[in-house]
Amino acid sequence: MQSGSKEPARPRFAPGTSPLEALVSLSRYYGGNPEFVLAGGGNTSVKVADTLYVKASGRALTSIDEKGFAALDRRALSALLETGPPAAADQREKQFKEAILAARLEPEKGLRPSVECVLHNVLPEKFVVHTHATLVNMVACCTEGERIAGEIFGDDCLWIPYVDPGFVLAVTLAKALKAYKARTGRTSPGVVVMQNHGLVVSGETPEDVLKRTDAVISKVRGLLEGASGGEPFGAVTSLEAAQARRLIEIIGPALRGLLAEQDALKVVTFDDSALVMSLAGGRDASAVAAGGPLTPDQIVYCGAFAVWFECAAEDESPEDIVWRLREALGAHKAAGRPAPRVVIVKGLGMFAAGDDFAAAETARLVWVDAIRVAAGARRLGGIRFLSQGEREFIESWEAEAYRRKVSAREVGRGRAAGKVAVVTGAAQGFGLEIAGNLVREGAHVALGDINADGVRKAAEDLAAEAGGGRAVGLVMDVADAESVRRAVYQVVRKYGGFDIVVSNAGVLRAGSVKTQDPAEFDFVTRVNYRGYFLCVRAAAPVLAVEHLAKPDYWSDIVQVNSKSGLIGSNRNAAYAGTKFGGIGLTQSFALELVEDHIKVNSVCPGNFLDGPLWCDPENGLFVQYLRSGKVPGAKTIEDVRCAYEAKVPMGRGCTTADVMRAVYYCIEQKYETGQAVAVTGGQVMLR
Numbered sequence: 268m269q270s271g272s273k274e275p276a277r278p279r280f281a282p283g284t285s286p287l288e289a290l291v292s293l294s295r296y297y298g299g300n301p302e303f304v305l306a307g308g309g310n311t312s313v314k315v316a317d318t319l320y321v322k323a324s325g326r327a328l329t330s331i332d333e334k335g336f337a338a339l340d341r342r343a344l345s346a347l348l349e350t351g352p353p354a355a356a357d358q359r360e361k362q363f364k365e366a367i368l369a370a371r372l373e374p375e376k377g378l379r380p381s382v383e384c385v386l387h388n389v390l391p392e393k394f395v396v397h398t399h400a401t402l403v404n405m406v407a408c409c410t411e412g413e414r415i416a417g418e419i420f421g422d423d424c425l426w427i428p429y430v431d432p433g434f435v436l437a438v439t440l441a442k443a444l445k446a447y448k449a450r451t452g453r454t455s456p457g458v459v460v461m462q463n464h465g466l467v468v469s470g471e472t473p474e475d476v477l478k479r480t481d482a483v484i485s486k487v488r489g490l491l492e493g494a495s496g497g498e499p500f501g502a503v504t505s506l507e508a509a510q511a512r513r514l515i516e517i518i519g520p521a522l523r524g525l526l527a528e529q530d531a532l533k534v535v536t537f538d539d540s541a542l543v544m545s546l547a548g549g550r551d552a553s554a555v556a557a558g559g560p561l562t563p564d565q566i567v568y569c570g571a572f573a574v575w576f577e578c579a580a581e582d583e584s585p586e587d588i589v590w591r592l593r594e595a596l597g598a599h600k601a602a603g604r605p606a607p608r609v610v611i612v613k614g615l616g617m618f619a620a621g622d623d624f625a626a627a628e629t630a631r632l633v634w635v636d637a638i639r640v641a642a643g644a645r646r647l648g649g650i651r652f653l654s655q656g657e658r659e660f661i662e663s664w665e666a667e668a669y670r671r672k673v674s675a676r677e678v679g680r681g682r683a684a685g686k687v688a689v690v691t692g693a694a695q696g697f698g699l700e701i702a703g704n705l706v707r708e709g710a711h712v713a714l715g716d717i718n719a720d721g722v723r724k725a726a727e728d729l730a731a732e733a734g735g736g737r738a739v740g741l742v743m744d745v746a747d748a749e750s751v752r753r754a755v756y757q758v759v760r761k762y763g764g765f766d767i768v769v770s771n772a773g774v775l776r777a778g779s780v781k782t783q784d785p786a787e788f789d790f791v792t793r794v795n796y797r798g799y800f801l802c803v804r805a806a807a808p809v810l811a812v813e814h815l816a817k818p819d820y821w822s823d824i825v826q827v828n829s830k831s832g833l834i835g836s837n838r839n840a841a842y843a844g845t846k847f848g849g850i851g852l853t854q855s856f857a858l859e860l861v862e863d864h865i866k867v868n869s870v871c872p873g874n875f876l877d878g879p880l881w882c883d884p885e886n887g888l889f890v891q892y893l894r895s896g897k898v899p900g901a902k903t904i905e906d907v908r909c910a911y912e913a914k915v916p917m918g919r920g921c922t923t924a925d926v927m928r929a930v931y932y933c934i935e936q937k938y939e940t941g942q943a944v945a946v947t948g949g950q951v952m953l954r
Contacts (some may be wrong), residue, residue, distance in 0.1 A: 298328025531685025
């Protein structure tokens with residue numbers, strides 16, 4: 268299994284299980300195992316009399332149900348093989364698509380059958396499972412693959428040389444099965460290995476499929492255990508840790524901007540695992556990376572070619588790195604290649620890009636799998652890359668474009684769509700609600716908080732709600748420079764950078780200037796004032812690089828300040844002083860950072876009376892103010908609450924919705940920086 272993955276439970280088939288129920292179980296079992304299926308690859312089918320039920324294009328095996336299979340007339344599919352296709356590939360594929368759509372028994376459901384449905388129909392066994400098994404592809408993508416397959420499988424496997432998927436592959440398999448029967452007297456071996464493509468296993472029962480697949484994997488694993496070891500791409504050289512960290516914090520943000528096709532920057536995720544470094548740091552790595560793709564999936568999800576980039580001097584400036592990256596990407600485009608989704612940096616690691624984290628992570632996983640396949644193929648004799656013609660067919664194939672369209676996640680919705688945000692103090696209260704609102708409005712959000720368990724749980728809940736890796740929780744003490752820097756670095760590794768920083772972390776310790784402990788005053792100052800400074804100090808260089816890469820790009824820093832930053836607060840000098848100082852920082856940061864297209868603004872909420880800052884039964888402000896006598900005559904917490912509601916012309920406390928309207932104003936407007944936006948229900952009216 269690949270690192271971090273968990274093999275799904277092996278399916279069991281009770282008596283009376285219907286063919287479709289069994290197919291669903293098989294599909295989910297192999298679809299949920301990254302050793303067999305990544306992204307949207309692979310397809311499955313079952314034959315019931317004259318009907319073929321085959322996975323619909325764009326449906327994921329890992330979650331498919333009975334409604335995800337298209338019902339086809341087997342007689343119509345068989346008739347396709349009797350008609351010679353047009354010579355031109357575009358005509359052939361157009362007619363083939365029309366023919367398989369016409370073979371549907373339930374066209375009203377709108378399902379488009381897998382383009383390999385004719386291949387499934389050709390195989391005589393009832394159940395068919397087609398996967399892109401990593402271990403098998405080490406043989407399938409090896410220059411010695413056909414010989415090796417013959418030696419370890421014999422007549423229990425049929426080798427199919429690489430041909431275009433779809434109609435041509437089905438015709439090729441039909442001819443090969445006919446020749447196989449003439450040679451062996453058997454109708455089918457039950458196992459087909461397709462060069463540079465994958466594995467097809469068939470059987471009369473689902474148990475047959477499981478057993479045959481197990482046998483194939485066992486034999487390949489045994490072969491690899493006996494093959495030569497060592498570094499698959501030559502001796503590995505890695506950059507020093509400090510230099511690597513500096514480059515990651517430059518290259519990730521730069522690629523977000525350089526690869527952007529519209530206003531939104533890309534999400535870019537980074538991998539420097541041992542497997543990736545075996546290629547990125549390998550002596551022979553550049554030649555292997557330049558060889559091109561090994562499988563159709565690699566083209567579909569990662570682009571045909573990655574960009575290979577080498578660092579220059581150790582102290583190379585961000586400006587020079589961005590310039591050279593721009594040149595490398597330009598050369599890639601000039602070679603007639605689509606925009607890359609993978610960039611490999613010598614001695615550093617691999618960056619994978621997408622419109623959202625799900626797409627970037629898919630590109631990363633598929634390329635990591637390709638590295639594993641290439642490493643195995645090299646150990647077995649050599650790597651067979653797809654040829655130019657084979658690549659170009661997949662790049663222009665309408666069937667793959669359709670599959671990507673159907674399986675793609677919805678992106679681009681919501682006021683924060685396409686944005687990556689960092690929110691501090693996000694384990695609870697305003698911070699958590701701000702983070703949740705940003706996620707629901709389409710952003711990816713990194714939640715930072717000193718409360719490790721709380722922030723991780725908060726992020727897990729948001730990620731489960733939104734899906735696609737849209738939230739991550741990071742331990743961050745905003746008063747500690749190294750803690751803040753570590754957190755920012757982790758955001759860059761995960762998402763490539765960010766567009767918005769919401770500096771929300773804050774504390775309050777009420778008390779009289781006559782009696783307050785200086786330690787409490789220092790604590791409030793460290794978190795509220797120093798913490799804001801440290802967050803901006805760590806974030807600004809990342810945002811500046813994104814501007815270097817995309818000069819028309821504007822980013823935002825929004826400080827969650829307070830009405831106490833606009834007017835004094837009785838018996839609350841420590842808090843009010845830091846908030847007044849925070850507005851001074853906002854104005855100063857705005858003047859300096861505007862040259863990097865960074866807008867810096869503060870929002871100044873009134874009292875969030877329903878949040879934990881006020882309502883905590885032990886240290887909440889209601890309790891603190893009651894104890895300190897800040898509200899004359901108040902005898903209960905309810906007395907304190909009523910007193911504070913009475914101060915607001917609108918008669919209520921501030922809410923997250925009120926604050927978010929101000930936050931979105933700061934982000935969306937194009938002509939304000941250094942401002943303090945009051946959100947106080949009229950309690951503070953600016954002059």
